Amino acid sequence: MPSLVSPRLLFLVGETIHLKKLSRGSSSALCQRSVRFFSRVDRDKNAPLTLANLGFNTEFETTTKNKRNKLENVKVNYPIEAPKSREKVATSNKSRAVRVKKTLEIESAPFAAKSFSELGLPPPLIERLGREGFNVPTDVQSAAIPTILKNHDAVIQSYTGSGKTLAYVLPILSEVGPLKNNYSSADKETGKKTEIEAVIVAPSRELAMQIVREVEKLLGPENKRVVQQLVGGANRSRQEEALKKNKPLIVVGTPGRIAEISAAGKLHTHGCRFLVFDEVDELLSFNFRQDIHRILEHVGRRSGADPQGQKNSLVRWADRRTIMVSATVPFSVVRAARSWACDPLLVQAKSVIPLESLAPGTVNLSKPTSSSNSDLNLQHQATVQSLPPALKHYYCVTRLQHKVDTLRRCVHALNAQSVIAFMNHTRQLKDAVFKLEARGMNAAELHGDLGKLGRSTILKKFKSGEVRVLVTNELAARGLDVPECDLVVNLDLPTDSIHYAHRAGRTGRLGRKGTVVTICEEREVFVVKKLQKQLGVPIPACDFTEGKLIVSDKEEKHAEALR
Numbered sequence: 001m002p003s004l005v006s007p008r009l010l011f012l013v014g015e016t017i018h019l020k021k022l023s024r025g026s027s028s029a030l031c032q033r034s035v036r037f038f039s040r041v042d043r044d045k046n047a048p049l050t051l052a053n054l055g056f057n058t059e060f061e062t063t064t065k066n067k068r069n070k071l072e073n074v075k076v077n078y079p080i081e082a083p084k085s086r087e088k089v090a091t092s093n094k095s096r097a098v099r100v101k102k103t104l105e106i107e108s109a110p111f112a113a114k115s116f117s118e119l120g121l122p123p124p125l126i127e128r129l130g131r132e133g134f135n136v137p138t139d140v141q142s143a144a145i146p147t148i149l150k151n152h153d154a155v156i157q158s159y160t161g162s163g164k165t166l167a168y169v170l171p172i173l174s175e176v177g178p179l180k181n182n183y184s185s186a187d188k189e190t191g192k193k194t195e196i197e198a199v200i201v202a203p204s205r206e207l208a209m210q211i212v213r214e215v216e217k218l219l220g221p222e223n224k225r226v227v228q229q230l231v232g233g234a235n236r237s238r239q240e241e242a243l244k245k246n247k248p249l250i251v252v253g254t255p256g257r258i259a260e261i262s263a264a265g266k267l268h269t270h271g272c273r274f275l276v277f278d279e280v281d282e283l284l285s286f287n288f289r290q291d292i293h294r295i296l297e298h299v300g301r302r303s304g305a306d307p308q309g310q311k312n313s314l315v316r317w318a319d320r321r322t323i324m325v326s327a328t329v330p331f332s333v334v335r336a337a338r339s340w341a342c343d344p345l346l347v348q349a350k351s352v353i354p355l356e357s358l359a360p361g362t363v364n365l366s367k368p369t370s371s372s373n374s375d376l377n378l379q380h381q382a383t384v385q386s387l388p389p390a391l392k393h394y395y396c397v398t399r400l401q402h403k404v405d406t407l408r409r410c411v412h413a414l415n416a417q418s419v420i421a422f423m424n425h426t427r428q429l430k431d432a433v434f435k436l437e438a439r440g441m442n443a444a445e446l447h448g449d450l451g452k453l454g455r456s457t458i459l460k461k462f463k464s465g466e467v468r469v470l471v472t473n474e475l476a477a478r479g480l481d482v483p484e485c486d487l488v489v490n491l492d493l494p495t496d497s498i499h500y501a502h503r504a505g506r507t508g509r510l511g512r513k514g515t516v517v518t519i520c521e522e523r524e525v526f527v528v529k530k531l532q533k534q535l536g537v538p539i540p541a542c543d544f545t546e547g548k549l550i551v552s553d554k555e556e557k558h559a560e561a562l563r
């Protein structure tokens with residue numbers, strides 16, 4: 001169960017996960033690559049890498065030691081040099097790109113691609129996407145897919161519900177499994193020794209299982225065995241047997257179970273080409289530290305490389321693409337990415353910038369300049385652009401003993417059909433559910449103390465609409481995708497703006513309408529005001545009277561001024 005993690009702890013762990021770090025100089029020498037930009041970028045090194053300021057559609061430049069190659073009119077016009085250490089893979093991408101002569105307009109790609117085919121995905125995958133109703137990539141997918149296909153390590157940051165899962169799953173499926181380019185019958189050979197090619201790590205079972213379902217959906221029922229979940233709470237030996245029998249190419253799991261099976265020698269990931277950390281800031285928390293360390297040490301380690309003997313960690317993982325994903329990116333993630341990844345890029349919906357170029361004040365993630373304000377600064381930087389723009393936020397003041405009743409009135413006033421109510425302590429959930437049910441509202445509790453089966457049954461009931469109000473703790477705050485959820489209620493205040501952002505993000509997904517209501521006591525109002533400031537969104541006071549949500553004119557005007 002993901003625990004509540006303070007931002008200080010996230011910082012601390014970013015520092016304490018021990019890996020031999022490379023100096024900047026040695027890093028680029030080792031990877032034999034550099035990020036080069038065209039003149040416009042060279043003039044302003046700190047400007048975000050947008051297509052316009054990169055001279056999109058003009059030239060694509062690759063430098064190999066002293067040799068310069070120029071490619072013109074490439075399909076995925078991506079002006080950042082592909083990492084040299086991965087030249088082999090990149091070459092195939094480039095040759096494919098050169099064959100297609102079509103030139104894209106600046107406005108149409110890749111940040112605003114109108115179709116998946118513009119992003120260089122293989123036709124079988126595009127067909128599967130179409131069949132599943134995915135026709136137009138989201139902004140973050142338009143930015144991330146070509147970046148990863150160009151062999152870059154990446155930190156993907158974009159607001160909750162903006163489609164970050166497919167942003168990394170699609171490049172993986174382009175290169176791994178039956179939907180990849182040039183998938184041949186030889187690949188299908190039965191009994192052939194196959195190695196895991198992608199490892200996706202998520203902080204909770206629910207999230208890992210959700211990712212598995214997303215991958216399975218695209219692979220189709222005939223290829224379900226290509227992906228396997230390795231989550232805690234389920235029978236470990238059955239998972240190990242399935243690994244042996246099905247020889248999956250992609251595994252998705254929680255850190256503990258992946259590390260456990262790896263330590264038992266039952267998970268062979270040395271040839272792995274993709275390592276993804278979904279909800280990476282949560283994975284940096286102290287309780288995952290050892291497992292993440294093991295995963296980092298073993299996944300994609302070159303054969304023959306000795307983890308103790310090698311001086312430089314990146315030599316050993318030069319062929320592994322490391323991708324880190326979250327709606328909130330505190331500086332601990334930036335620091336971790338610099339240690340674990342090779343020249344990583346920060347991918348956001350409308351920009352791609354080298355992480356190394358992040359300097360105070362240039363982009364929305366910057367290193368706190370002074371320790372005095374660092375906490376506030378960190379929170380602010382980490383949560384900017386983490387919330388869907390269409391979300392509406394309110395707070396309602398009530399007495400502690402009236403909170404659940406206020407929740408009930410709130411649900412009626414907004415006519416919400418699918419509600420997630422967050423509390424901070426597991427022991428309080430049952431009482432809240434009891435009070436709601438007593439007033440005729442279908443409710444259920446979800447928390448980590450329930451077994452795996454109990455958790456998935458309740459989630460199923462919530463998704464199907466059988467349960468109207470899901471009362472839960474932080475377990476459900478991260479990554480959970482229930483598109484129908486139209487209201488999130490904070491029955492207890494979240495510990496900080498990062499937690500607020502992830503809780504709030506369970507509603508209003510992918511452009512849908514959504515409302516977030518924080519029910520608090522008078523003495524807690526100053527915290528809401530602080531959250532409002534850190535998140536950069538108006539949170540006006542409201543009340544629920546005669547079955548309606550009421551916001552005073554004064555509050556409305558104040559909120560309008562903040563928008």
Ligand SMILES: Nc1ncnc2c1ncn2[C@@H]1O[C@H](COP(=O)(O)OP(=O)(O)OP(=O)(O)O)[C@@H](O)[C@H]1O
Pocket residue numbers: 133134135136137138141158159160161162163164165166326327478479480481483505506509510
């Ligand atoms: N291109 C697309 N077209 C239509 N639907 C999409 C597309 N991409 C993703 N989706 C759907 O959007 C929803 C949200 O996607 P996803 O869970 O990946 O968001 P996220 O950014 O990872 O959110 P969070 O930060 O909360 O984890 C999912 O139901 C997903 O199937």
